[in-house]
Amino acid sequence: MNAHTKVHGAHGDFAVEAKGLVKRFKSGRGFVEVLKGVDFDARHGDLTMVMGPSGSGKSTLIAALSGLLRPEKGQVDALDVDNLWKLSPGRIDKFRLDHCGFIFQGFNLFPALTALQQVETVLKYQGLSKDRARKRATLALEEVGLGPRLHQKPSSLSGGEKQRVAIARALAKDPKILFADEPTSALDGENGQVVIRLLRRAASDHGAAVICVTHDPRLEAWADRVIHIEDGVIVSDERRVPDPNAVLASHH
Amino acid sequence: MSLALATLLYEWRRYMAAVMALALSGLLVLAMTGVFIGIGKGFTAQIERSSADIIIMQPGAKTLFGGPSGVPRRFIPQVYNHPAVDEVQPFDMAGGTFQSVRDVDPTMSQAERAKMGAPKQNFVMTQIIDTNEGAVTIPTDYSEELVDALRQPYTVAIDETTLPKLGVKLGDKALYNGQTVTVAAVLSGYPSMMQPAIVMSRDTLRRVGQADTGPRVGPLMVKLADGSQPEIVSAQINAMGKGQWKAWTRDELAQANANAMFEEGILVIIIGGCVVLGVIIGVAITWQTLRGAIMANIKEFASLRALGVSMGSLRRIVLELSFWVGCVGVVAAITLTWLIGLLASANAVIIALPPILLIIVGGGLIAIAMLSGLLSLGILRKSQPADLLR
Ligand SMILES: Nc1ncnc2c1ncn2[C@@H]1O[C@H](COP(=O)(O)OP(=O)(O)O)[C@@H](O)[C@H]1O
Ligand SMILES: [Mg+2]
Numbered sequence: 001m002n003a004h005t006k007v008h009g010a011h012g013d014f015a016v017e018a019k020g021l022v023k024r025f026k027s028g029r030g031f032v033e034v035l036k037g038v039d040f041d042a043r044h045g046d047l048t049m050v051m052g053p054s055g056s057g058k059s060t061l062i063a064a065l066s067g068l069l070r071p072e073k074g075q076v077d078a079l080d081v082d083n084l085w086k087l088s089p090g091r092i093d094k095f096r097l098d099h100c101g102f103i104f105q106g107f108n109l110f111p112a113l114t115a116l117q118q119v120e121t122v123l124k125y126q127g128l129s130k131d132r133a134r135k136r137a138t139l140a141l142e143e144v145g146l147g148p149r150l151h152q153k154p155s156s157l158s159g160g161e162k163q164r165v166a167i168a169r170a171l172a173k174d175p176k177i178l179f180a181d182e183p184t185s186a187l188d189g190e191n192g193q194v195v196i197r198l199l200r201r202a203a204s205d206h207g208a209a210v211i212c213v214t215h216d217p218r219l220e221a222w223a224d225r226v227i228h229i230e231d232g233v234i235v236s237d238e239r240r241v242p243d244p245n246a247v248l249a250s251h252h
Numbered sequence: 253m254s255l256a257l258a259t260l261l262y263e264w265r266r267y268m269a270a271v272m273a274l275a276l277s278g279l280l281v282l283a284m285t286g287v288f289i290g291i292g293k294g295f296t297a298q299i300e301r302s303s304a305d306i307i308i309m310q311p312g313a314k315t316l317f318g319g320p321s322g323v324p325r326r327f328i329p330q331v332y333n334h335p336a337v338d339e340v341q342p343f344d345m346a347g348g349t350f351q352s353v354r355d356v357d358p359t360m361s362q363a364e365r366a367k368m369g370a371p372k373q374n375f376v377m378t379q380i381i382d383t384n385e386g387a388v389t390i391p392t393d394y395s396e397e398l399v400d401a402l403r404q405p406y407t408v409a410i411d412e413t414t415l416p417k418l419g420v421k422l423g424d425k426a427l428y429n430g431q432t433v434t435v436a437a438v439l440s441g442y443p444s445m446m447q448p449a450i451v452m453s454r455d456t457l458r459r460v461g462q463a464d465t466g467p468r469v470g471p472l473m474v475k476l477a478d479g480s481q482p483e484i485v486s487a488q489i490n491a492m493g494k495g496q497w498k499a500w501t502r503d504e505l506a507q508a509n510a511n512a513m514f515e516e517g518i519l520v521i522i523i524g525g526c527v528v529l530g531v532i533i534g535v536a537i538t539w540q541t542l543r544g545a546i547m548a549n550i551k552e553f554a555s556l557r558a559l560g561v562s563m564g565s566l567r568r569i570v571l572e573l574s575f576w577v578g579c580v581g582v583v584a585a586i587t588l589t590w591l592i593g594l595l596a597s598a599n600a601v602i603i604a605l606p607p608i609l610l611i612i613v614g615g616g617l618i619a620i621a622m623l624s625g626l627l628s629l630g631i632l633r634k635s636q637p638a639d640l641l642r
Pocket of ligand 2: 058059060181182641642
């Protein structure tokens with residue numbers, strides 16, 4: 001058990017803590033350093049917003065935090081795991097299966113599956129029985145307001161509805177950590193608002209550590225904490241009081 | 253429903269290429285093998301469809317037509333010594349010229365005569381039945397009327413598909429070795445192989461002077477009083493013969509006849525070639541189709557990887573998908589071959605599809621699909637969840 005981060009943390013306990021993350025990519029003959037020794041943490045129950053201009057390393061940061069992209073240097077403690085990157089690739093997969101949800105800019109839904117089946121599929125890999133997977137999936141879809149659309153395939157869902165299916169797929173696992181990378185940038189204002197509110201709820205009601213990457217400053221209103229990153233360096237880190245009823249006005 | 257099956261059903265158009273490739277590979281092998289088996293069966297139909305439980309041939313005979321099969325006539329009474337034996341008849345065959353005749357009206361003009369066409373002359377193979385009721389030499393699917401018709405002297409029966417070739421129809425007169433015979437019955441399901449075949453009674457054969465009358469006769473066809481255990485009686489008859497003959501059950505002989513086909517070098521080469529070609533076509537197209545299908549869903553696979561679904565699980569999805577593609581391919585192959593078989597039989601070519609052949613080819617097609625699946629697993633490496641983070 002590690003001293004800081006916890007699986008079943010109360011609101012405010014650390015869920016993820018990273019130290020000295022360095023990530024380089026090959027570029028021509030040399031390397032570009034995309035993360036330059038980043039220290040980062042995120043707490044249970046917080047909607048932590050990571051903001052910064054395009055190319056500043058936001059996506060690379062959450063890839064390193066979630067075990068998707070191995071950093072050259074640094075350590076990630078997540079939940080009960082000391083140094084995630086010491087685990088074997090299989091154990092890292094298992095860690096994500098047990099604890100992590102992901103929401104991407106794209107929806108990445110299988111065209112052949114209904115909304116319900118999209119969510120069930122992941123739950124079955126978690127080892128849930130058919131019945132329990134179905135119940136959990138139905139609940140998760142109802143929670144994102146898709147109760148009436150359980151049996152629709154992606155081709156008959158709108159963009160906002162697809163993103164809500166993707167959110168339900170991530171939330172049905174009841175993840176302790178939820179990573180979201182530009183979850184609203186493919187959506188109009190109205191749908192974007194629905195999505196950010198769902199992320200807010202995942203943090204407040206389910207106690208997940210929600211780490212949301214975005215370059216849209218209007219989403220700040222819902223955040224407990226806003227971290228600005230520029231050129232691979234964290235330049236500011238502020239706590240704020242979220243406004244769950246904020247309005248994401250116009251199309252962006 | 254599983255992800256693999258749902259994907260196959262939903263995106264069936266994408267998989268059509270693979271299914272058609274498998275179906276064609278299967279068709280190639282099934283139709284080729286089926287035609288050869290069909291030809292072989294055509295040659296031996298007269299015995300394999302008879303009511304003979306046991307066939308007795310020379311000890312050295314390997315098949316009905318392979319090697320010396322006839323036996324001395326004196327074996328007939330010896331075989332009757334076995335108490336279970338009901339009837340023994342020698343199998344007899346002959347051959348000759350068969351010529352259609354035209355009743356030419358002497359008042360016809362030259363042009364009208366030309367329109368009728370010249371009389372046709374063919375060499376035919378002549379098969380024999382005995383016309384006593386329930387005779388061992390009568391194929392079991394011959395009707396009573398057919399046997400009645402052949403009971404009249406100087407009558408012949410001809411398969412419907414052979415009639416045009418011989419230029420006759422039911423009721424026509426024709427010359428067999430120069431003697432007048434009547435086409436008294438039409439068979440169906442006995443298409444001629446290399447040579448047109450006609451059927452006549454042993455009595456008619458005798459009247460046209462072609463029956464075996466000497467000390468040697470063809471293989472003996474033996475009917476048992478109780479045909480339920482031919483293996484036992486066959487073994488006993490073999491023991492009785494002390495090596496001067498060999499008794500076969502009908503099934504054993506049919507099997508040997510069929511197997512003999514595949515000892516023909518050229519058949520093995522033709523069918524082997526079809527198999528190799530089928531495997532290459534099947535694997536190449538199915539592999540590329542599966543690769544394309546995986547690539548089309550690579551982001552969805554990557555999102556499952558992000559959510560912690562292991563690479564092994566994704567591989568299982570691909571293999572399951574391959575399996576289902578294979579199954580659909582098998583169904584398509586069998587359906588296609590069956591349709592071609594219908595077409596062929598309308599043209600007097602029998603494509604025989606014994607279940608064992610269907611099982612082997614079906615298994616082969618599924619193996620081809622699974623192999624293609626294994627080959628396309630590499631492409632899954634492109635499902636990098638980090639690529640979804642941009
Ligand atoms: N796989 C990669 N190979 C090379 N360069 C990369 C790769 N992924 C990201 N980069 C570079 O790293 C920088 C940061 O990328 P990213 O983390 O996606 O930024 P952000 O999400 O903040 O827009 C960019 O300049 C990008 O071009
Ligand atoms: Mg990004």
